[in-house]
Amino acid sequence: MPVNVLMPALSPTMEKGNLAKWLKNEGDTIKSGDVIAEIETDKATMEVEAVDEGVLARILVPAGTADVPVNDVIAVIASEGEDAKSVAAAPAAPGAKSPQGAADMVTAAAPPAAAAPAAAPQSMATAGAVSAAAPVAPPAPAAPAPQGAPDRGERVFASPLARRIAREAGIDLGSIAGSGPHGRIVERDVRAALEGGARPAAAPAAKAPAPAPAAAPAAAPAPSMSDEAVRKLFEPGSYEEVPHDNMRKVIARRLLEAKQTIPHFYLSVDCELDALLKLREQVNASAPKDKDGKPAFKVSVNDFVIKALALALTRVPDANVTWTEGAMLRHKHADIGVAVSIPGGLITPVVRRAETKGLSTISNEMKDYAARARARKLKPEEYQGGSSAVSNLGMFGISNFAAVINPPHSSILAVGAGEQRVVVKGGAPAVATVMTVTLSTDHRAVDGALGAELIGAFKQLIENPMSMLV
Secondary structure, three states, X not given: OXXXXXXXXXXXXXXXXXXXXXXXXXXXEEOOOOEEEEEEOOOOEEEEEEOOOEEEEEEOOOOOEEEEEOOOEEEEXXXXXXXXXXXXXXXXXXXXXXXXXXXOOEEEEOOOOOOOEOOXXXXXXXXXXXXXXXXXOOOOOOOOOOOOOOOOOOOOOXXXXXXXXXXXXXXXXXXXXXXXXXXXXXXXXXXXXHOOOOOOOOOOOOOOOOXXXXXXXXXXOOOOOOHHHHHOOOOOOOOOOOOOOHHHHHHHHHHHHHHHHOOEEEEEEEXXXXXXXXXXXXXXXXXXXXXXXXXXXXXXXXXXXXXXXXXXXXXXXXXXXXXXXXXXEEOOOOOEEEOEEEOOEEEOOEEOOHHHXXXXXXXXXXXXXXXHHHOOOOXXXXXXXXXXXXXXXXXXXXXXXXXXXXXXXXXXXXXXXXXXXXXXXXXXXXXXEEEEEEEEEEOOOOOHHHHHHHHHHHHHHHHOHHHHOO
8 A cells, every 4th residue: 555654753752754855756666775855943954865666756845844743644655566646645634644654664764974963062041052953751552453454563764863772782683672753763762772762662553452641841930021112112014024944933932941941040150260271281282184284173262161071970979860740860971962053043963972082182072063053954963962062152252151951951151251360369369261150950850959968079189171181
């Protein structure tokens, strides 16, 4: 029977996407693994691979279409032995949903290695703190598959990345229950299996009870003024309307959710940077050169900040946590998100296990993230999750600010500029390079004294930077 190709959910937070380009035409033969389209989400451009074979009989959503809802039918594929022309002529409702097999006709492919998200390795304040990155609420559960859906015993639906990881680890995909759309096995399911958390494969959808509906999120308060009321405050023709893109909508929603649901409180300290700046100069001077005479790395102050926050979290493990309603998740490693400005918004790539990495590794990793961010080619696993974050506006001359926590983090460190200031040393005035940092914490997870302990550990590391090289 014909198979509907659905708009895939390329990340847990994706609700709509833009169908940027079709890489196959109507009438083309489709093989498993073929890249058939490019989808733009609010954070990245992703390739979509086919996982079944057939003929692309009909394209329902043309290239360039914006805001296509997840699970809407975007194309129809004629299976082997079917007449593609007859399939193309058959009516198909663009908004219809398809059976389980159809959802797995396409899957997100890993973005090309060359790409990537945005801007400066340091990012935006307050708004910059909440990137379109980490999910705040889990995606709504997929509808149960109809009677005609294939049994998991016959066929296992999984993304190419999940299949590769499972194959390399020697894991039987049939023993894993998928959490992706329509029960598809995705990377996080295989990772859970590797950690010993695998569940037995789900029974066929036709025999399984319908999943309990997820609790509806609390409705956002109505805006104080309607769009039309706001427009009436300004003279017609005195302004230009610039429609919000997906990224700006997600950032706005995340900021509102974060401020409404997370009880923020703030702690600030001044850190003297003179020893760090001297050590940074020595580290960069000692960097090995390639055949063209270019240094292998160039460490920035922000690289020291990332490393210091990671080490501080390992020294104060009770602050390296994530709040959930049922339990506190205490993390074994410090995964540090770094807010990065990109055109139209920002994103927060995550330096995993930052406490274990050298400054040169952190520096090169952040340069790679920034380069690929500009092309919106970061993979979801590169910008989701993390245990804390850094937002640095020092390069813009900002002395101090408070950033908004980016769920699921329980803290974020806002970093100001290093400035020459008069300080008192030994009872006498002196000039030092001073940087003000402000730690925003989730008071549900990190109390005042604990937050003070964390920012104190950070200050000690920054002012004694040699301890970060040991």
